[in-house]
Amino acid sequence: MSPPRTLAPLLVLLLLTACGDDPTPTPADSGVVVDAGNNPDAGTDSDAGTDSDAGADAGQDAPPGITTEALPEGTVGRAYTTTLAAAGGTAPLTWSITAGTAPAGLTLSAAGTLSGTPAQVAASTFTVTVEDANGQTDTQELTLSVSAPGAPVFTAGQWNLTYFGSDSRGPSNSSSDGGTSDDLQIAGARDIMLAAGANLWAMVEMVDTADFDLLKAQLPGFDGFLSNDAAFVSGGTSPYGTSSQKLGVLYDSSLTFQSATLVRIGNSSDFADRPPLRVDFTTEIGGVETPLTVIVVHMRANSADPTGPREARERASAALKAYLDEQLPTQHVFVMGDWNDDVDESISLDPTSGAPLATPYQNFVSDPARFTFITRELSLAGDDTSIGFENVVDHTLATNEAADRYLAESARVLYADEWFPDFLNVVSDHRPVVSSYSFSAATGPFLRLKSPHGGTYQGGSTLPITWTSWGVGEVRVEVSTNGGTDWSVLAASVPAALGRFAWSVPNEAASNVWVRVVDVYEPAHTDMSDAALTIASGAARVFINEVLANEGTQTSAHEFVELVNASPFPVDISGWTLWDATNGSARHVFAQGTQLGGGKAVVVFGGAAAVPAGQANALAASSGLLGLGNGSDSVRIRRQDSTLVDQYDYTSTVPGVSANRSPDATPDANFVAHDTLTPGVASSPGLRADGAAF
Structure with missing residues (x-):
């Protein structure tokens, strides 16, 4: 359940931060901003540790008196922030630790903010001193207890950040006066996400890639990418333009990235021309490193037609379920994002009666043995995820494998608009949603x-x-x-x-x-x-070994370029690019995490239709074509920094026959027609010239 709307902002923030950890935490271990000195009944010492007539000189204010007498507890590994308080004194007040030390991992700023991530279970006693502009001081001995966390949980979050980073659309107050564009939206998103403590975020309406990278850089330990990033996302040309709304993921070190692709299923318009983003990870589940697939969706929104968009969402739902049933029948899967409809009943109304229509996602709701909308309990409880809209439209769907590990009642809408100033005009018109799962077999720190x-x-x-x-x-x-x-x-x-x-x-x-x-x-x-x-020791050597430029009677999808790693060690070719002589963009970008093993080969085809079924070292060009000239061209491979790795220039081809190094897989060897190297064999993409595996 989400926090009651009547809670004070501080308590809402305490609950907000706790949602990423133990599902029933106490405020003491939430690791959030807690001002321990603003309570007028906190018990200020009448002596305040200073001379009673200090400051009696004409024109000098009374000395400062520290009003913070106790500190909230901390928890190892969780962010902690609290601000010390003092009454009186002449501004500015400067704080320092003058005896003892703060708990490991925490530091006290001159402004009086004690923050960091506690690193050790301990009770630390130290003395803080505040000094005002006139040199008058007060001291206070404080004790901060740091405890071990409870059982570990995995928390997944999703958020539609309205036109994130767009300079022309989105929240009207997203930029500060004199600041960089959208700096307030970035900072607000960062602070709310850090407080939530999620391990994974499915992101929707990401527009500006540079702003996304800035947000990622301000989330310690997080990696991530958008759905148009060819260095991560393979499987054909991205339909996402520079200024279009994109999907994305952000994830911490509990997840190990494996691959990403756009899921092109059904009619593209049913998905509003936003193909779902599939990201495959591994993570520890039950003590074993286990595959976990996350699919980010942004379903079609409503329009003036009260039923048309709903019917599109229904068709998209059918295509998505068929894909999951066929491709991921027994895997741990989350489908997360902005579904633009609810799952108890539709946001669309019957044009005759005015009553809500059935949810377009009834096919998932009606298959409880296989699928669970984790967030359906929020819909039934009357929560809402979009400001001014009385429905939950941002959902998490889980396969039974993942749903079986759901921590009951941990799903919640984070009502950040109730405590974050001007949330709607600075950050988003959608609220984030999180839910937690008992993936780990550990019962304590590990x-x-x-x-x-x-x-x-x-x-x-x-x-x-x-x-x-x-x-x-x-x-x-x-x-x-x-x-x-x-x-x-x-x-x-x-x-x-x-x-x-x-x-x-x-x-x-x-x-x-x-x-x-x-x-x-x-x-x-x-x-x-x-x-x-x-x-x-020694330099890496990756080179072009085989090229089919003239596909003959086949389609252009059958053009290919084969690379071989002659080194005894794997070479990380993430972000390496494949070019022809056209001075445009790269024909292929190798996805993040691509390792070419020592003595191994990889082959890039012009299109997915030519990739042999089951051949692990074959893939389609990320641009959707290679575009190699039948008469002449120049094939080049470059590192991520654009350094040239190898180049093959040719001025003639044989239809349907590749050019291959001779001897095969030998750096710097000449190219010959493949059928002269191995009679009767026109090409051997991804294999040795004699058909053997690399």
């Missing part, structure tokens, strides 16, 4: 190394070390090059919430390398690689 686990890596490269944690404040990252006998510190202290550290791998060959992460304050919380790593 630390898990997610990568690397074995494998060979290039000396001199940068290797991300990633982890996920619960109830851990700071992490030490260590490496051993002799099988775990001796350990060296790579990073003495990294905020656990960041979930990653970039290791500059030494350019020295080694074969028994291990990595581990350790809780700085509770060393019993530690985890290390499952298998030894190998470091190989």
Whole structure:
């Protein structure tokens, strides 16, 4: 259930922050802004620790007196902020800690804000001093208790941020005077999302990519992308333009990104020409790293026609359910976003009676063994997610595998408009919605190394070390090059919430390398690689090995370019691009997380129709074509920074026959017609010239 509307803003904020953690938290462990000194009955000491006639000199104000006598409790691993208060004194007041230390992970600003992420279970006693502009002071001894969190939960959120980042549409007061465009919308979204504490956000109406990146950068430990980002999203040309509303995801280190694609099902107009964004992750569920699929949707909105849009949503729902039943019949799946309709009854009315029509998503509601609208309980309770609109239209649908782990009554609408100033005109006309799940098998704080686990890596490269944690404040990252006998510190202290550290791998060959992460304050919380790593020295070598430019009697989808990695280690080709001689845009962008294994190949076809079923190292060009000239052209592969990796120029082709290195898979070798290399075989996309696997 959502918070009662009559709650004071502070209590609403306490409930808001708690929703991402224990479903029944207390205000003491919520980790939100708490002003412990604004209560006039807080019990101010009459002496205030100063001389009773201090400040008696003419023109000098009375000395300051600290009114904060107690601090709210903190919780390891959860954001904490509280502001100290004082009465009297001449502004400005300056605060400092003059005896003892604040709890690990927290700092006191000169303005009196104690904030950070507690890193250790402890009760810390320290003395704070406030000094006014005249040098008059007061001191107060304070104790802050930090406790361990309860059982870990996974919290999923969704939010339609109205025309986020658009300079011409969206909230009217989204930019500050003299500030950058939409800076207030970005800051408001950031603060509300941080308070919610979700691990995953499904985002809708994302317009400005740069503003999305700014928001992401201000959410510590979060990654994410939009539905038109070819570096992440594969599977054909994106219909999302620069100024159009896009879908997106933001996710923390509890999730490991695998792949993303646009789900092109049914009639595109039924989805308002916004194809759903499918993102595949893995995450720990029941102690096992398990696939989790998130599909972000923005269904068709209403219009003057009271039934037409509803019927489009109904057709889109049918196409979506058929896709889920066929493609993801036994997986943990969330479908999240703005459904533009409710799931107890439709927002559309019968033109004759004026009564609400049936929900267009009845096909899901009528299949409770397989699907659950987690947010339907909010609809039945009379909640509303769009300001001025009496329905829940922002929903989370879960397959039974995910729904079975739902924490009862954790779904809630976050009524941020009741405490955030001018929310409607600054941030959005939609409220965020969150829900929580018991994915983890742990019952208390833990630390898990997610990568690397074995494998060979290039000396001199940068290797991300990633982890996920619960109830851990700071992490030490260590490496051993002799099988775990001796350990060296790579990073003495990294905020656990960041979930990653970039290791500059030494350019020295080694074969028994291990990595581990350790809780700085509770060393019993530690985890290390499952298998030894190998470091190989030498430069990476990826090259063009085979090209079919003239498809002959086949369609242009059958054009292809094959790349081979001659290195003994995998090469991260995320963001690498494939070009022809046309001075336009790249024909293909390799998606984020694409690793080309040592001695392996990958082949890019001009279209999805040519990709062989079941061939794992084959994919379609992200632009939807390669456009290679039948007579002559230049094929180029470039790194993410546009550095040229390899180039193949040709001035003639043989219809239906590829050009292949000879000897096959040999860097710098000449190209020959494939059927002269292997008689009777016109091409071998993704395979060796003799048909064997790489």
